[in-house]
Amino acid sequence: MVEHGSDPEVAVSEPQRPLQILLLADDAHAANSVVDHIEAFRSHSRHRWFVVNPMRHPVCATLSFERFDAIAIHYSIAVIWDSFLPKAIRRKIERFNGLKLQFIQDEYRKVRAFSERMAELGIELLFTLVRPDLVERAYDHPGLRCVRKVSVLPGYVPEKLHDVDVPPIRDRKLDIAYRSRRLPYWYGELGQEKVRIAEQTLARAAASGLVVDISVREEDRVYGEGWIRFLSSARSVLGTEGGASIWDFDGSVQREVDAWVKGHPDATFVEVSERILAAHEGNLPYNTMSPRLFEAAALRTPMVMFPGWYNGVVEPHRHYIPVEKDFSNWDEVVRRLRDDAFLQDLADRTHKELVESGRYSKQAFIALVDHVVDEEAIAHGMRPEATTRIRIRARSAYLTSATRAGLQVERVLALLWRVARRPFQIGRTALRILRDPDRSLRAVVIDRLRSIYLRNPHLPRLYRTIRSLGREGR
Numbered sequence: 001m002v003e004h005g006s007d008p009e010v011a012v013s014e015p016q017r018p019l020q021i022l023l024l025a026d027d028a029h030a031a032n033s034v035v036d037h038i039e040a041f042r043s044h045s046r047h048r049w050f051v052v053n054p055m056r057h058p059v060c061a062t063l064s065f066e067r068f069d070a071i072a073i074h075y076s077i078a079v080i081w082d083s084f085l086p087k088a089i090r091r092k093i094e095r096f097n098g099l100k101l102q103f104i105q106d107e108y109r110k111v112r113a114f115s116e117r118m119a120e121l122g123i124e125l126l127f128t129l130v131r132p133d134l135v136e137r138a139y140d141h142p143g144l145r146c147v148r149k150v151s152v153l154p155g156y157v158p159e160k161l162h163d164v165d166v167p168p169i170r171d172r173k174l175d176i177a178y179r180s181r182r183l184p185y186w187y188g189e190l191g192q193e194k195v196r197i198a199e200q201t202l203a204r205a206a207a208s209g210l211v212v213d214i215s216v217r218e219e220d221r222v223y224g225e226g227w228i229r230f231l232s233s234a235r236s237v238l239g240t241e242g243g244a245s246i247w248d249f250d251g252s253v254q255r256e257v258d259a260w261v262k263g264h265p266d267a268t269f270v271e272v273s274e275r276i277l278a279a280h281e282g283n284l285p286y287n288t289m290s291p292r293l294f295e296a297a298a299l300r301t302p303m304v305m306f307p308g309w310y311n312g313v314v315e316p317h318r319h320y321i322p323v324e325k326d327f328s329n330w331d332e333v334v335r336r337l338r339d340d341a342f343l344q345d346l347a348d349r350t351h352k353e354l355v356e357s358g359r360y361s362k363q364a365f366i367a368l369v370d371h372v373v374d375e376e377a378i379a380h381g382m383r384p385e386a387t388t389r390i391r392i393r394a395r396s397a398y399l400t401s402a403t404r405a406g407l408q409v410e411r412v413l414a415l416l417w418r419v420a421r422r423p424f425q426i427g428r429t430a431l432r433i434l435r436d437p438d439r440s441l442r443a444v445v446i447d448r449l450r451s452i453y454l455r456n457p458h459l460p461r462l463y464r465t466i467r468s469l470g471r472e473g474r
Contacts (some may be wrong), residue, residue: 041364108244119143145417155291161298177234188245239305247284422461
């Protein structure tokens with residue numbers, strides 16, 4: 001099931017008590033946007049989030065997970081590597097009998113390895129950056145077909161930048177600021193745009209009389225308060241879409257490129273693209289906005305960016321100055337950069353619509369997370385039955401029509417795979433499939449569940465599910 005944001009037609013009363021949620025996250029990360037993202041859960045959620053860093057805190061291995069109602073894994077923790085999520089902790093997550101959430105970013109690499117690990121952990125709710133219309137193609141692992149998927153943004157407006165006192169455009173001496181890094185060739189064409197916009201701007205800046213501070217060298221990157229000062233000192237900042245234009249399902253593209261570059265260290269991107277990448281380019285678009293977009297908006301720094309989707313957050317000419325990827329409109333960009341009134345108007349409008357509106361605030365993001373978690377918590381029985389009412393609008397993914405027999409079979413097979421691999425839990429999706437009006441389908445699944453229960457008689461919840469379904473089927 002795929003969603004994009006909240007659904008106003010779905011009304012679910014929230015659980016009567018705040019949930020206790022364990023968030024496994026790297027809260028010592030160097031990037032401000034990552035730390036701010038983690039802190040938002042503790043600051044704005046109606047639930048109680050307890051942040052533990054499995055990379056740095058040995059107590060995580062001995063912590064009793066059963067004291068929590070849910071476990072969430074932040075995108076700063078790469079679940080496929082033991083250095084991020086040790087094996088002992090993974091085993092505890094697998095055995096955990098509550099709701100399991102995963103927030104994920106940079107999803108274009110080792111997709112099948114991440115999918116397999118999420119299936120093993122029993123993830124039931126995935127917050128992803130993949131567009132809703134592509135998410136099932138992106139995550140085609142059979143163990144993830146019944147996972148609820150919600151598309152979100154990679155970042156939101158940093159609260160500490162809401163009321164920062166910044167100089168007006170006319171007092172800023174630096175025309176263009178930019179910091180980025182060179183990305184591996186296997187990111188595809190999109191990954192090279194970060195370098196291309198820097199190199200092409202540098203090649204033209206001096207002749208255009210512009211004062212710029214642009215670098216893609218790792219040693220020149222700026223963090224923390226230094227980044228805020230740097231960004232607010234410029235009349236504009238360069239930008240491109242983030243992500244990758246190649247979806248590397250099994251890591252084979254990365255391995256092939258790395259092997260070729262190792263043997264040919266002077267190979268250019270064009271050479272590698274012609275030899276290896278062309279066959280994979282655009283196999284699944286993964287272009288998204290960067291959290292830096294909101295930082296620039298909050299600091300009233302106009303943006304000069306390649307045209308792109310940017311998750312629909314910004315529009316060219318209204319929120320940013322578009323520079324064509326072939327730089328054919330460079331002269332027009334320069335004229336705009338010399339116009340104080342135009343730049344100030346652009347900066348003020350962008351600040352008003354992106355920052356002041358609250359539409360992209362951390363509160364709005366957490367409100368969405370809380371809404372979805374509340375729905376899942378109710379489905380898990382985390383509320384008094386007598387006092388909670390649920391109204392759910394039927395959607396295509398609920399399998400309520402017997403005419404979608406092919407889709408029903410696929411989802412039931414996925415359900416049985418999940419239950420057999422992880423019989424500790426029957427989640428919301430399982431219950432909806434099993435309560436399908438197709439009695440013959442329900443009977444087959446009930447028989448399968450009974451056989452699982454006979455091997456696991458210590459699972460009273462599974463027994464209650466089978467009994468209730470049996471009564472409904474009469």
